[in-house]
Amino acid sequence: MDKTDRNILAALQNDARLTNNELADIVGLSASQCSRRRTQLEKDGVIVGYHAKLDREKTGFGLTTIISVTLATHNSENSKRIRELFNSLPEIIEAHAMTGEMDYYIKIATKDLKSLSSFINDKLLAHEAVQNVKTAISLETLKDTQNIPVGL
């Protein structure tokens, strides 16, 4: 992974639909070589995938919420079950096991407060392993590039 590879990664993070010709102009290589390097980065697992980014409002999922989840008791069984729960719920678009008081941070995408409420009550709190949750609603998303700063 040299500087050219990182340039390719940065470019594809910004726009995954770049043709190899456009990529070639950006990084200063031929299109064929860009194709080869990109293929290799995919094979090495550096590039995990390509995803379309959708508008939250226009798709009707304008409500973003960050919830802190605390487990009832800390054991491997509960840990395993909570992971399965997180993976089974499509409203959860991101989940982390954290340091500090709160055990997990999860990010939720819902249509409105009503569906958020039913998600929390029926899906989260209904689960035995969950002790309590703390909900914080995003008033405004100021930034949402999930782009790794490969240039640093």
Added chain:
Amino acid sequence: MDKTDRNILAALQNDARLTNNELADIVGLSASQCSRRRTQLEKDGVIVGYHAKLDREKTGFGLTTIISVTLATHNSENSKRIRELFNSLPEIIEAHAMTGEMDYYIKIATKDLKSLSSFINDKLLAHEAVQNVKTAISLETLKDTQNIPVGL
């Protein structure tokens, strides 16, 4: 936006590199019509963009941190300045203005604890508008599809 459009959106969220032929098989349309619908969804701003997703570890940015930022004083000037700060810092890959006690949640991607520390001290706390921060480090990312659950 009918059911077919939502199917297209769901498919492209999972894999933006799908050919129109593959897309056609998934949603049950011809390739040409998939092309036209996709183009329209882009024009309407429903599809905001296409982005490569990179492996955090392999790109050397394996440390994910969520920081709560509290402003010193709440006025529009500070609010404006904090937005500019967030936008200027590439380590911040997501930022929200929140309800509740904490004013902002920001998600940080850094190489290691050392660079995280210098980010907090030199970039965040150095800023006049910032009163204090609360740092929570992600021990493990359990889930990270930023995919809107368009199917719900």
Added chain:
DNA sequence: AAAACCCATGCAAGGTGCTTGCATAGTAGG
């Protein structure tokens, strides 16, 4: 220092995919 080797690169061709004009089917309104 010379030679041998290896890897990255550019070029070109063959194949694949994308886009758009055109004709048709399906649908809603009068």
Added chain:
DNA sequence: CCTACTATGCAAGCACCTTGCATGGGTTTT
């Protein structure tokens, strides 16, 4: 029932991607 409009499929022309092949730059070996 007819008209008008939109959505669709097909096909062709065009752009793009990929890969074999030859070349060059850099490195190791003798």
